[in-house]
Amino acid sequence: MVKASTTGQGMAAVLRRLAALLPAGRILQGPAQMAAYESDALTAFHARPLAVAVPQTQDEVIAVVRFCRDEKLPFVARGSGTSLSGGSLPLENGIVITLNRLNRILRLDPEQRIAVVEPGVVNLAVTAAAAPFGLHYAPDPSSQSICTIGGNVAFNAGGAHCLKYGMTSNHVLGVKAVLGTGEVVEFGGPSREQIGPDWTGLFVGNEGLFGIALEITLQLLPRAECYHTVLAGYRTLEQAGDAVTAVVASGLLPGAIEIMEKLALEAAVAAVHAEYPPGCEAVLIVELEGPREVVAADRVRLDEILAASSPVEVRPARDAVERLAIWKGRKSAFSAVGRLSPDFIVQDGVVPRRRLGEALRKINEWSRESGIRCANVFHAGDGNLHPLILYDGREPGALQRAEALAGKILRMCVEMGGSITGEHGIGVEKRDYLADMFSADEIACMQRIRAAFDPLTIANPGKMFPSAEAPALTQHGLHPLEKAGVISRE
Amino acid sequence: MSIALEPTTTAELVDAVRSAPRVIAIGGGTKPRLSRVGDGFTRISTAKLNGIVEYEPSEFTFTAQAGTPLRDIVKALAERGQYLPFDPMLVRAGSTLGGAVAGGLSGSGRFRFGGLRDFILGIRFVDGEGRLLRLGGKVVKNAAGFDLPKFFIGSAGRFGVLAELSFKVFPRPAASRTLRLEAADFGAKVKLFAALANSRWEIDALDAPLEEPAVYARIGGPATALDALAAEILGRMRGMVLTSGEADFFWLTVSELRWAHSTGVLAKFALVPTAVEAFAARVRACTGARGWISAGGNVGYVSTPAGTPLPDFGTVGVTLRGDAPLWLGPRTRFEVMNKVKAALDPQNRFPDLDERE
Ligand SMILES: Cc1cc2nc3c(=O)[nH]c(=O)nc-3n(C[C@H](O)[C@H](O)[C@H](O)COP(=O)(O)OP(=O)(O)OC[C@H]3O[C@@H](n4cnc5c(N)ncnc54)[C@H](O)[C@@H]3O)c2cc1C
Numbered sequence: 014m015v016k017a018s019t020t021g022q023g024m025a026a027v028l029r030r031l032a033a034l035l036p037a038g039r040i041l042q043g044p045a046q047m048a049a050y051e052s053d054a055l056t057a058f059h060a061r062p063l064a065v066a067v068p069q070t071q072d073e074v075i076a077v078v079r080f081c082r083d084e085k086l087p088f089v090a091r092g093s094g095t096s097l098s099g100g101s102l103p104l105e106n107g108i109v110i111t112l113n114r115l116n117r118i119l120r121l122d123p124e125q126r127i128a129v130v131e132p133g134v135v136n137l138a139v140t141a142a143a144a145p146f147g148l149h150y151a152p153d154p155s156s157q158s159i160c161t162i163g164g165n166v167a168f169n170a171g172g173a174h175c176l177k178y179g180m181t182s183n184h185v186l187g188v189k190a191v192l193g194t195g196e197v198v199e200f201g202g203p204s205r206e207q208i209g210p211d212w213t214g215l216f217v218g219n220e221g222l223f224g225i226a227l228e229i230t231l232q233l234l235p236r237a238e239c240y241h242t243v244l245a246g247y248r249t250l251e252q253a254g255d256a257v258t259a260v261v262a263s264g265l266l267p268g269a270i271e272i273m274e275k276l277a278l279e280a281a282v283a284a285v286h287a288e289y290p291p292g293c294e295a296v297l298i299v300e301l302e303g304p305r306e307v308v309a310a311d312r313v314r315l316d317e318i319l320a321a322s323s324p325v326e327v328r329p330a331r332d333a334v335e336r337l338a339i340w341k342g343r344k345s346a347f348s349a350v351g352r353l354s355p356d357f358i359v360q361d362g363v364v365p366r367r368r369l370g371e372a373l374r375k376i377n378e379w380s381r382e383s384g385i386r387c388a389n390v391f392h393a394g395d396g397n398l399h400p401l402i403l404y405d406g407r408e409p410g411a412l413q414r415a416e417a418l419a420g421k422i423l424r425m426c427v428e429m430g431g432s433i434t435g436e437h438g439i440g441v442e443k444r445d446y447l448a449d450m451f452s453a454d455e456i457a458c459m460q461r462i463r464a465a466f467d468p469l470t471i472a473n474p475g476k477m478f479p480s481a482e483a484p485a486l487t488q489h490g491l492h493p494l495e496k497a498g499v500i501s502r503e
Numbered sequence: 504m505s506i507a508l509e510p511t512t513t514a515e516l517v518d519a520v521r522s523a524p525r526v527i528a529i530g531g532g533t534k535p536r537l538s539r540v541g542d543g544f545t546r547i548s549t550a551k552l553n554g555i556v557e558y559e560p561s562e563f564t565f566t567a568q569a570g571t572p573l574r575d576i577v578k579a580l581a582e583r584g585q586y587l588p589f590d591p592m593l594v595r596a597g598s599t600l601g602g603a604v605a606g607g608l609s610g611s612g613r614f615r616f617g618g619l620r621d622f623i624l625g626i627r628f629v630d631g632e633g634r635l636l637r638l639g640g641k642v643v644k645n646a647a648g649f650d651l652p653k654f655f656i657g658s659a660g661r662f663g664v665l666a667e668l669s670f671k672v673f674p675r676p677a678a679s680r681t682l683r684l685e686a687a688d689f690g691a692k693v694k695l696f697a698a699l700a701n702s703r704w705e706i707d708a709l710d711a712p713l714e715e716p717a718v719y720a721r722i723g724g725p726a727t728a729l730d731a732l733a734a735e736i737l738g739r740m741r742g743m744v745l746t747s748g749e750a751d752f753f754w755l756t757v758s759e760l761r762w763a764h765s766t767g768v769l770a771k772f773a774l775v776p777t778a779v780e781a782f783a784a785r786v787r788a789c790t791g792a793r794g795w796i797s798a799g800g801n802v803g804y805v806s807t808p809a810g811t812p813l814p815d816f817g818t819v820g821v822t823l824r825g826d827a828p829l830w831l832g833p834r835t836r837f838e839v840m841n842k843v844k845a846a847l848d849p850q851n852r853f854p855d856l857d858e859r860e
Contacts, residue, residue: 123701125776125777126700126701146701148701169646169650171644176563176643176644179617182650183617183620192839194839196837198837198839203775204773204774204802205617205799205802206609206613206618206773206801207607207620208771209659209830209834210656210657210856211607211620211653211657212654214653214654215649215650215651215653215654215843218646218649219649235700235703258561261561262561264584264674264677265674266673303705303724304703304724306729307705307724307725309728310725363640365642366562366643395642396643430641431640431642431645432642432647433647435644443647450647451637451648452637454634454635455636455637455638455648458846459648459649459651461846462649462651462843462846464842465842465843465846466839466842466843
């Protein structure tokens with residue numbers, strides 16, 4: 014890890030030279046100017062960087078990164094700062110390079126169904142630009158109205174449609190980036206085929222540890238013609254889980270399979286007046302999509318399967334309005350649960366789908382034993398849990414108890430053969446759990462690869478890898494944008 | 504070349520890698536150019552690292568040893584109504600799972616849901632220092648750690664020997680239909696590619712032989728729906744639906760590369776649809792050469808008869824068999840590539856990234 018060993022005076026000189034790299038006003042140094050950059054969506058944690066660089070062009074980003082290399086000055090790339098794992102948390106001995114102004118869609122080619130974008134382009138803006146051509150950009154994290162493609166690439170962001178369509182990485186065809194060494198590289202390109210080692214695949218999901226993505230080539234997909242969205246209520250979570258198993262075993266490939274548990278349902282009712290069948294412990298949402306003839310045939314089978322799964326009630330969406338209402342309840346569930354409690358920790362572990370029931374039983378058991386409330390909303394189709402662990406940070410020891418439960422859940426995920434993160438990344442939040450999933454040799458291998466891209470450890474140091482340097486971290490409350498209702502958590 | 508080592512366990516694989524200063528892994532030998540390296544390499548066959556380790560249909564995942572023939576995997580999946588949607592290639596020819604990954608050869612079905620890179624979940628491999636490492640995961644969704652599994656796609660054994668791989672699979676659609684659509688020339692074919700790809704029909708595979716004035720499109724799903732979709736497509740484009748026998752034969756011709764010469768050079772190129780016409784013209788200009796366009800104009804294959812050198816296509820490609828450089832077309836060697844190679848293989852135990860030896 015690089016230390017700012019420079020004296021205060023020396024650092025002032027370094028920052029003056031940095032300021033000279035960009036036009037006036039685009040190196041922020043005042044505490045007020047930098048306030049917005051002091052944390053990400055892991056809101057409890059703040060760090061004031063030495064400065065915030067606001068480049069507007071790729072060349073400016075390259076110049077700033079090369080300056081950092083020459084000065085051994087750590088930097089943190091930043092998109093919209095919606096990371097839930099502290100990925101874009103600044104460093105007190107480094108600078109933030111914010112990429113929001115590199116927000117041009119450089120090319121949109123409807124015939125080849127690709128878009129070439131700068132890193133600061135907002136996820137949903139890609140789909141908005143593609144929509145007139147009947148196309149869309151598939152990865153849909155629920156922060157999509159605000160998070161950037163650069164942040165998505167760094168974190169290999171997911172969403173509600175990963176089982177069928179994969180994550181960000183499956184839609185990135187090429188990346189141009191400036192590395193921690195200052196080298197500018199171009200991996201992949203406009204073809205959907207790669208020749209030789211998949212450098213693009215290696216780059217995506219690097220959590221900002223390799224360098225800064227400058228230009229990203231994305232594949233676009235035709236928008237599905239037709240949807241069939243069903244909400245089914247169950248008396249027990251077990252029954253909802255069995256229904257998922259039955260759907261999966263039937264040979265159908267739904268675009269989304271989601272489950273919400275009681276506490277989350279109650280919260281959604283309170284927050285957005287969602288309506289659910291009474292007396293349900295769990296609600297299942299299944300969505301089919303495709304050409305209308307295919308959906309028409311598939312829905313007959315889905316209806317049969319659900320009818321045989323002992324539901325309290327099955328409610329198919331009859332039109333687009335009802336479909337959106339189902340999704341609104343689902344997507345608001347977490348911020349809604351957040352209102353029940355001053356603070357919460359969101360978890361992102363993955364378990365094999367067949368062990369979902371067992372995992373949830375354990376979580377609920379631990380929740381009861383410890384008296385810590387826990388709401389479960391999850392991507393049942395791919396085993397991605399998002400338990401929300403509620404606590405009150407003002408109560409002494411509450412945070413530590415919540416963290417202990419969170420840690421227990423993560424370890425359970427690993428023991429069941431799953432993962433500590435399905436889509437939110439390791440960041441600072443889960444770095445101490447990396448060793449639960451990977452051996453010392455495996456972590457050392459990843460560190461060597463990181464060193465190949467960033468030998469000076471200046472690109473987002475202190476993230477992903479276990480490290481004694483930063484404090485233990487936790488999350489309090491809603492992201493300001495969630496409070497404002499701009500985005501919701503999935 | 505010398506007899507290959509044949510480890511039967513991962514422990515033996517580790518020993519095999521450590522046993523010689525230069526080693527190269529060999530799978531089924533269906534893409535021989537990838538493992539054709541200079542003398543002085545000890546060959547490690549994965550033939551006895553064979554078998555499906557775990558297959559849980561309800562998870563849509565399996566894990567198999569690197570030397571497992573694709574044939575066995577395809578069969579096991581089919582028994583449970585599942586498949587690898589990218590149409591794995593050279594299955595009958597004897598390709599192994601590890602060889603498919605190292606060779607980066609997906610298949611026609613990659614058009615809809617993506618290729619090997621989109622279905623690989625995790626790997627166990629032995630690096631150049633003889634360490635057995637597992638990266639990625641076994642579940643369908645995982646964002647922990649760097650994505651080494653994807654990086655190994657197309658890596659041709661240059662960074663490590665694969666021991667075991669985990670993949671995601673999908674339920675196989677109940678039925679499929681293959682349409683043969685007329686297209687006089689490559690200009691027309693590329694137009695058809697775009698029209699089909701951007702349609703509501705959700706085309707699974709989109710291929711075009713060079714020698715035939717036609718584009719082949721496959722759709723999958725419930726039979727009744729497919730008949731309606733096929734009728735609509737044929738209402739707009741001239742063509743016909745193949746019988747299932749004809750369709751099977753056609754897709755086998757593609758996946759087994761049976762359209763190609765049995766000797767000579769066979770190479771794969773990454774294309775974009777707008778480059779397809781020029782690519783086809785270059786193939787035509789080479790006497791005796793045959794060609795094939797796959798994945799809606801994103802992949803091109805060329806096969807030249809024995810003795811005919813491969814023309815320069817000016818686009819990146821890889822030679823699968825025959826006498827031509829391994830890597831074709833313009834490539835930029837970034838410094839970081841050497842560094843990553845050194846990170847995984849500091850003593851250069853595996854073949855060099857380029858063929859400098
Ligand atoms: C309410 C809410 C809901 C969410 N829902 C989801 C969800 O459904 N699925 C999901 O996957 N995530 C979700 N997230 C997490 C978050 O939105 C994603 O991780 C997203 O990808 C972050 O994008 P960003 O632009 O905000 O990046 P930031 O938070 O600014 O940065 C994230 C990481 O990327 C790095 N980075 C940013 N830009 C670049 C670049 N150009 N080059 C290199 N590195 C870069 C940063 O250094 C940091 O490490 C949610 C977050 C919130 C607050």
